[in-house]
Amino acid sequence: MNQYIPAIITASVALLAAIGAQFLSHFLNSKREKNKEKSEVYQEFIYPFLPEVLLYYHTETNFRKGHDVEKEVSLNSLLEKISLKVSYGNMKLLTYYYEARKYEYFFDGRGWSKERNLLRFLFWFLDYSANILKGMKPREEEMYKEVIKTQKLYGIWVLVSEELEFDNSIEFMKYDFLLSDQFLKEINLKRLKKLVDNDFPQDDDRIRLLKEIISVFEEEDIGTFPILDELKEHIERNH
Incomplete structure (x- = not known):
């Protein structure tokens, strides 16, 4: 029996090596497929629309919109183009795209529901984009940071629009320059996602x-700011 032990060991090692090689090959193939899928999503869904999603926020809430903004982003046109590729997205995007579009067909008793849900859609588009960009190699760090920062600003806009008339929420966000990069960085994105997703x-x-x-805004000497006062009064009155 002992004379067979070396042969058995050799066969076992060969078998383990073959299994290991098979698992490694499967892992590498799977990784290549995932990278290929991410690359396709980036090329077809992120790259064509990301600049305009970022620009929509920064042009719509620009403090000197009437003077400095020479061209606006057509949100309806942007959404029509995105809708043709929405299959590259996820269920979150599909849900809020539906939520925004359904108010074109039904009466909106509350008012501004379409606009709020469009903001949510853009918020989650940036979230999806950030996840794709995170996995790209090489990663463009500055673009990734800009996506996260603008996503947080969209999230704040959603929350403010729940308290104010939509037009007034735009006026409020025109003062976003008072929110420092450090303040935005300290906002927990997981927390903000939960709040944006919660319609309560x-x-x-x-x-x-x-x-x-509000506290950050009040720390700055910006003179008369009626929209800030309106937001404070609304919160005190209703909460």
Whole structure:
């Protein structure tokens, strides 16, 4: 029996090596497929639309929009183009695309629901884009940071629009330059995602974050700011 032991060991090692090689090959093939899929999503869904999604926020809320903005992003046109490729997205994007479009067919008793859900759609588009960009090699770090920063600003806009008339929420966001990069960096994105996804205005954490933002605005000497006063009064009156 002993004379067979070396042969058995050799066969076992060969078998383990073959299995290991098979697993490694499967892992590498799977990784290549995932990278190929991400690359396709980037080329077909992220690259064509990401600049305009970023620009829509920065042009729509520009403090000197009437003077400095020479060209605006047509949100309806942008959404029509995105809709042709929405199959590259995920269920979150599809859900909010539907939520925004359905108010073209049904009465909106609350008002501004379409606009709020479009903001949510753009928020989640940037979230999806960030996840794709994170996995790209080489990663463009500055673009990735800009996507995360603008996503957070969209999120704040959603929360403010839940408290104010939509037009007034735009006026409020024109003062976003008061929110430092450090303040935005410290906003927990997981927390913000939860609040954006929660359509329940009485959420205590939503009010806490809005009060944090109000405090930052009040620290700056910006003179008369009626929209800020309106937001404060609305929160005190309703929460």
